[in-house]
Amino acid sequence: MNDRFEIPARMRNTSLALMAVGLLVLIIGAISLLGGDHVDQTRFWIVLVHNSVFFLLVTVASVFIQAAASLAQGGWIVAYKRVPEAIGANVWVFGVIAAIILFLSAFMFNIDGHNPIYHWVHPHGDKILEGKAGFLNPTMFIGFTILTVAAWSFFGRKFRSLSLKQETAPKNSTKIYWTMFKWSAGFLFVYALTQMSTAPWLWIMSIDAHWYSTMFSWYTFASAFVSGVSVILLFVVFLKNQGNLVLVNKEHIHDLGKLMFAFSIFWTYTWFAQYMLIWYANIPEETIYFKMRQQGPYGLIWYSTIIINFVMPFLILMARPSKRNYFTVTFIAMVIIFGHWLDFYIMTMPGPLAENWHLSWYELGILAGFIGILMFTVSRTLARASLVPNNHPLLKEAVLHQS
Numbered sequence: 001m002n003d004r005f006e007i008p009a010r011m012r013n014t015s016l017a018l019m020a021v022g023l024l025v026l027i028i029g030a031i032s033l034l035g036g037d038h039v040d041q042t043r044f045w046i047v048l049v050h051n052s053v054f055f056l057l058v059t060v061a062s063v064f065i066q067a068a069a070s071l072a073q074g075g076w077i078v079a080y081k082r083v084p085e086a087i088g089a090n091v092w093v094f095g096v097i098a099a100i101i102l103f104l105s106a107f108m109f110n111i112d113g114h115n116p117i118y119h120w121v122h123p124h125g126d127k128i129l130e131g132k133a134g135f136l137n138p139t140m141f142i143g144f145t146i147l148t149v150a151a152w153s154f155f156g157r158k159f160r161s162l163s164l165k166q167e168t169a170p171k172n173s174t175k176i177y178w179t180m181f182k183w184s185a186g187f188l189f190v191y192a193l194t195q196m197s198t199a200p201w202l203w204i205m206s207i208d209a210h211w212y213s214t215m216f217s218w219y220t221f222a223s224a225f226v227s228g229v230s231v232i233l234l235f236v237v238f239l240k241n242q243g244n245l246v247l248v249n250k251e252h253i254h255d256l257g258k259l260m261f262a263f264s265i266f267w268t269y270t271w272f273a274q275y276m277l278i279w280y281a282n283i284p285e286e287t288i289y290f291k292m293r294q295q296g297p298y299g300l301i302w303y304s305t306i307i308i309n310f311v312m313p314f315l316i317l318m319a320r321p322s323k324r325n326y327f328t329v330t331f332i333a334m335v336i337i338f339g340h341w342l343d344f345y346i347m348t349m350p351g352p353l354a355e356n357w358h359l360s361w362y363e364l365g366i367l368a369g370f371i372g373i374l375m376f377t378v379s380r381t382l383a384r385a386s387l388v389p390n391n392h393p394l395l396k397e398a399v400l401h402q403s
Contacts, residue, residue: 022369061228075397092153257323308339
């Protein structure tokens with residue numbers, strides 16, 4: 001079966017327009033730095049850090065779901081596995097962008113010898129930061145970032161390559177299937193040492209370098225993964241409406257809806273566990289993190305993330321029919337992605353800009369640019385091969401799948 005996707009002119013033009021908007025906003029923001037104050041300069045860089053890290057973690061979630069499904073020998077994903085493959089194959093794009101932004105914001109941006117975003121770069125006698133210098137130092141930051149981006153990019157492209165090779169393998173051959181199984185185990189080991197530990201500590205948590213949480217990596221994983229599943233669903237529904245993904249039916253949409261529902265609850269669990277322990281202990285060094293977010297100028301966004309990321313998915317996706325309705329799952333997927341974009345905004349923005357917050361043309365323009373890059377790169381990858389993974393050992397199981 002040859003199910004080829006041709007990029008619609010409207011989609012191509014929309015992605016190009018969004019990238020143009022992002023580039024224009026970036027240029028205007030850079031020009032404004034020439035006459036801007038310290039707040040504008042900090043805002044320029046922290047918005048780039050926020051979006052680049054968010055989209056990198058969201059795209060690598062597609063690599064994770066492929067590995068998890070492979071190890072679980074799940075046939076449910078096979079009907080639309082070309083979608084997470086295409087997203088995962090472009091992790092390197094967002095990885096390179098994120099690495100460049102992280103290095104520039106950490107080591108090139110400073111105001112009077114002080115880095116407003118990553119304070120640990122110039123501790124200036126701060127005993128707490130000096131005590132963390134064994135981990136928070138340029139060598140660790142650069143080294144872990146390069147290794148993490150390289151590993152995630154490699155696995156994303158490797159999984160795509162193995163899947164395409166399966167099509168030309170001898171009929172009923174399972175050699176590549178088990179090769180994928182082994183590579184998936186290797187990826188989850190790498191993922192545990194990066195996404196589940198070091199990467200969120202270095203890229204996000206170190207923005208508030210005096211504060212730490214042992215739940216933080218799980219929290220960022222939950223936020224990124226449910227957003228990643230939502231991105232997959234949006235592409236699946238779009239392709240289905242274009243007449244592609246002929247093997248996908250409401251059973252598969254139901255599965256994605258269940259994942260969005262379940263991991264919205266899991267995100268809430270990690271949110272509550274982190275917040276409750278810090279609230280109950282009431283230690284000033286820990287509570288300051290939530291005080292500036294809950295009681296300061298960011299309070300409205302902080303409370304809104306609970307409604308958007310838990311209350312809405314919980315109430316809307318609870319019923320079985322809603323998880324099988326294309327309009328409903330598409331709407332809630334967009335809500336979830338925006339809600340967790342706000343969640344990452346709350347993680348990153350208050351640290352360097354505790355009182356001077358913004359959510360206007362620059363933040364939304366950069367967001368549009370990254371959405372355009374995602375649409376453009378993934379659509380091009382989808383168009384390069386059949387959307388049906390022919391010759392996959394679990395293809396029949398995917399066709400007969402009941403959710």
